[in-house]
Amino acid sequence: MADSKTKHGWRADKLDHLGSSIFAEVAAWKEEALQAGKDVIDLGIGSPDRGPTQEVREVLSKAVLAEDSYAYPSSSGSPAFRKQAAAWMAHRFGVTVDPETELLALMGSQDGLAHLAQAICNPGDMAIVPDPGYPIYVGALAIAGVKPYLLPLRQENGFLPDLDEIADEVWAEAVFILLNFPGNPIAVQAEYAFFEKLIALAKKWNVLVVHDLAYSEMGFDNYRPLSILQLPGALDTAVEFHSFSKSFNMAGCRIGFLAGNREAVGALRKLKGNIDYGVFEPIQTAAIAALKQAMERPAGDRGVAPLYERRRDAFVEVLAAQGWDVPKPKATMFLWAPLPERFRMGPERWSSRRFARELLLSTGVAVIPGDAFGAQGEGFVRIALVQEEATLLEAARRIGTFLDVLFLSEITD
Template identity: 55%
Template sequence: MKKMNFRSQRLDRLGSAIFAEVAEWKQEARTKGLSVINLDIGSPDQPPAEEVRSVLADASLRSDTYRYPGTEGTLAFRQTAAKWFQHRFGVELDPQSEILSLMGTQDGLAHLPLAITNPGDAALLPDPGYPVYGAGLAVAGVEAIPLPLLADNGYLPDFEAIQQPVWDKVKFMILNYPSNPLSITADLAFFERAVHAAKRHGVLLVHDNAYSEMAFDGVRPPSVLEIPGASDIAIEFHSLSKSFHLAGTRLGFAVGNREVLSSLRALKNNIDFGVFLGAQEAGIAALEMDIHEPKPIAALYEKRRDVLVSALREQGWNVPAPQATMFLWAPIPEGWSSRSFSQALLTSTGVASIPGNAFGERGEGYVRLALVEQEDRLLEAAKRIGGFIRTAQPSK
């Protein structure tokens, strides 16, 4: 009788399930009686605007919102997304062919390799970079080639340093600015270089712009589609999860190259039926509010950034102030590995973080802290961290 095995080898290619590991560390901390401060997952702790919640509530009570919504998203949602994109970036999009609704950007990023690649293809991924980039490739059987993001180059990729044999095998490359986990921004001059490199080498440029509305100090991150001709070789992902605190509704959208979006739509037509109609109506309300009565959330996270960075520095941990997103990318004290520091910090103090090496080889030596707690809790976290780094002994 054959031995039954119900675990796909694809799962072994996904890498460390770090978020599940951190959940186990949290449980260990709680069994010690510690109050856990959740600075690990970037899940907004604030609700969407009351007006947006009212739209969602009203839609949920109507009988006509419970049919299958359609994979591409309602025309009303796509038209509103196009209107917002024109308002925000000055770029005109065709709602029929250049916008595709998604169950959050993670949905689109994870499924994209299945829709546009073939066996033997490869993709360039930022290192450090968001883990779902590699997970999507692993499931699709596509080779991941790290795109180093180094401090010496301002954490921007050096396209000229990529050898031609690499370009020859690459189907697409992913960029992410504002960056998770690095929390830095990029300007239009950088995207001009990126578009030029993509066109020269015949690769698709995929830009994850989930944090476009979460930059600080007056910075307004651009869209890659602002570069003339970019839609010939680029698509971009946007999220309502972070920008409008709609994380639980799972709503985002992709824009750009029509052929790529058509392929992604064709795949999704076979595996899902789209985003709940009520969520799309809430998304319409959020985008319309941002156009006519903006209530930007960046100020909330900028204030939290200032509070936590200042408090950590007072405790003796000189962490850099992020330029954007809801994260601090913090170099760990000497003598620790990222994982050992993150685990020991959590099980000893109750402060949860994500070890930097979960984001790639070049994330070693850092941890990511999420600004998703109230200011008093951030101050408490800094106090606990300060005591830990002054007294704990490093362990590899």
């Protein structure tokens, strides 16, 4: 026993498969840049730089002061929250879900993403997840002892997964398939026909579809993201995560919900009921206010979307003027930027990690290397539009100087 303890220590091996070490590396690079006197502009972490509306803050403040707000909350979410979330689903997507059996409050969508595999899979099962994808997708499988089948998102396919590429043996073994439209790190959009095909395949093979719709309210250029639950029969085989972090600037509040298939929702409810007591009631009250406010907005008011659309347009325009053409995403707060051509095609190709590190240490601008999200992310960096426009433009100018200096050094060499 002593030898076993000495060998393994007080740390589970599965923790080595949680997320990506690159995030810790980028944090170390930022500290190195700060120590060198750089003014760091952090475009790495996707945390909104603004708070919720004044009305939501006032509701939260009042609820926090109430004497009866400090009892244990329901682990499923208050009936009022679940009823309002269901009403918002009907208003926003035309989707009807039962707030009692088909909707579950969460401490943010990541809470649900981290625990769902434990609730619906057995150790040794398989799940299909995207590559590149949000790190918790694979991390959650490691915790649950579930094998990942990595579904590549390739540029030549417009970053949509090729469902026909998934072998019958994989469909037969998989318990669920997890996808994210519009996604993180890639803001690809899926149309109705894609969801139809996905639902048909899921029903054929008895696979649960898990759709992460954290960016539902961040569509640009007249694009409004779809809910997979809009499709006929989707409730038979799909669930969907929703988040208040990006849609309502409530990232620190930690609240979201899962809606959809009652068996899967019920399984997660049972697990969560044994490991936590749910979301602080005043935060649920504030979330109710945010949903009501969204439902009462006049037609044409798109909430947080116009802010990020303006930032996207200004930043991409200046980057292009500096010599780096980056595609404009149709949604989310992220750019998925291919490295400038001379870094990808030259005699000495740069990795995403080298590019991000050199950029940060030279200019103070922090971005995330694409390989943090999976092997298919190599050759890209993720840039978060989480600074005010003037700061983004300053970051773009610094990037331009960085590219010019490297170009001149290549000529000199």
